[in-house]
Amino acid sequence: MEERLQKLIAQAGLASRRQAEKWIEEGKILLNGRPAKLGERADLTIDQIQVNGQMLTSVQEKVTVLLNKPRGYVSTLKDPDGRRLVTDLLVDIPQRLFPVGRLDYNTEGLLLLTNDGELAQQVSHPRHHVDKTYLVKSRGSLSVKMAKRFEQGLVLDDGKTAPAKIENIRTTGSSCWFELTIHEGRNRQVRRMCEAVGLTVVRLKRIRLGFLDLKDVATGHYRRLSDSEIVKLRNFK
Numbered sequence: 001m002e003e004r005l006q007k008l009i010a011q012a013g014l015a016s017r018r019q020a021e022k023w024i025e026e027g028k029i030l031l032n033g034r035p036a037k038l039g040e041r042a043d044l045t046i047d048q049i050q051v052n053g054q055m056l057t058s059v060q061e062k063v064t065v066l067l068n069k070p071r072g073y074v075s076t077l078k079d080p081d082g083r084r085l086v087t088d089l090l091v092d093i094p095q096r097l098f099p100v101g102r103l104d105y106n107t108e109g110l111l112l113l114t115n116d117g118e119l120a121q122q123v124s125h126p127r128h129h130v131d132k133t134y135l136v137k138s139r140g141s142l143s144v145k146m147a148k149r150f151e152q153g154l155v156l157d158d159g160k161t162a163p164a165k166i167e168n169i170r171t172t173g174s175s176c177w178f179e180l181t182i183h184e185g186r187n188r189q190v191r192r193m194c195e196a197v198g199l200t201v202v203r204l205k206r207i208r209l210g211f212l213d214l215k216d217v218a219t220g221h222y223r224r225l226s227d228s229e230i231v232k233l234r235n236f237k
Contacts, residue, residue, distance in 0.1 A: 002041040005029060005049065013062065013095060013115025014051050020117070028052050063095045064114040064230060067222040068214050075102040075111060086111060089220055100124055101185050109134070109206035110214055113222075119233060123209075128236050129183040130210045134190050137203035141176045142169055146197040150180065154196045158186060161193060175202065210236060 003011075006020035015023065021038060023029050029036040030050040042049055049056040069075070073084045077098055086099060090113065100112040100120045114120055123130055150164045165181040176199075180190060194201050207214055211232065217223055225233075 002043045004039070004041050005031065005036055007118075008042060008044060008049065008056065009051055010117025010121075012051075012056055013097070013117070014054075014056070015098065016117045016120050018121070020051075023051065061095065062114070062116045062119075062230075063093060063097060064112060064116060064119060064225045064233075065090065065093065065097065065222045066212060066214075066217060066225060067111045067113055068217045068219050069103050069108050069111045070220045071106050071108045074105055075099040086113065090222065103206060104188060104191075107204045107206065108219065109204075110209050110212065111206070112209065112212075112225075119230065122234055122236065124185060130236060131181050131183050131208070132185070132206060133179055133181040133208035135203075135205045135207050136178055136180050136190065136194065136201060138176050138178075138194055138199040138201050139174065140199055141171050142166070142178050142199065146199070149197050150193065154193050156186070156189075156192050156196060161186075161189070164193070179207070181208075 005024060006017045009015055009020035009029070010017045014020070020029070024036050024038050027035045028051070031040060031042055032048050044056065067086060067089060069086055073086045073089070075086050077085065077087060079085060083105065087097060090097060095115045097113040097115050098120070100114055101124050103109065103111050112123065122128060147166045147169070150166050153160045153163050162182065162184055167179045167181070169176065169178040182189065190204060191201050212229070
């Protein structure tokens with residue numbers, strides 16, 4: 001049966017549909033020996049598809065893992081500066097997984113990696129409003145006025161944020177700890193939101209993603225998601 005090229009590539013776990021579309025536009029996908037065009041369809045039983053020089057032959061086993069990312073790793077598949085990759089931590093996963101969204105170099109905590117492009121799109125698409133909760137340690141204290149600004153939405157250089165949720169505020173010495181829940185996924189969003197109210201983040205850890213948390217997953221370790229968790233993610237509204 002014919003399917004759109006980007007869907008076949010995503011099903012094979014090589015990239016998300018969006019990334020596959022970008023590869024098609026860049027001429028990195030060959031269909032039966034010629035550069036493919038966006039919108040073309042193919043049937044793996046009769047057509048030959050090459051992705052960055054790799055022949056697409058069959059759909060891989062779908063694997064999704066929950067990683068407790070340490071600081072000092074980048075959430076990409078390659079890094080021009082030679083920094084450590086989150087995929088370096090997946091020591092016994094033979095499939096090529098890619099991160100669902102990103103945690104920056106100095107941010108730790110819950111990160112999903114998968115070879116299921118459709119699942120990645122379901123989790124990361126803004127319309128599904130999947131909550132992301134971060135444990136934030138900042139210099140200074142979080143006042144009631146600051147908390148209200150988070151909850152009302154903050155104006156950043158790329159527009160106003162959606163309302164956030166602040167919980168479990170506690171102060172220790174010159175530092176403040178609190179939990180911040182958002183559902184957007186802008187670049188360095190939590191750090192920029194804190195900067196907008198005058199707080200400097202000294203530690204940032206994602207502790208929950210929707211119904212998933214870091215229970216029983218030590219820093220630098222990971223676990224495979226269960227079939228029931230995958231189903232729940234696919235049906236997330």
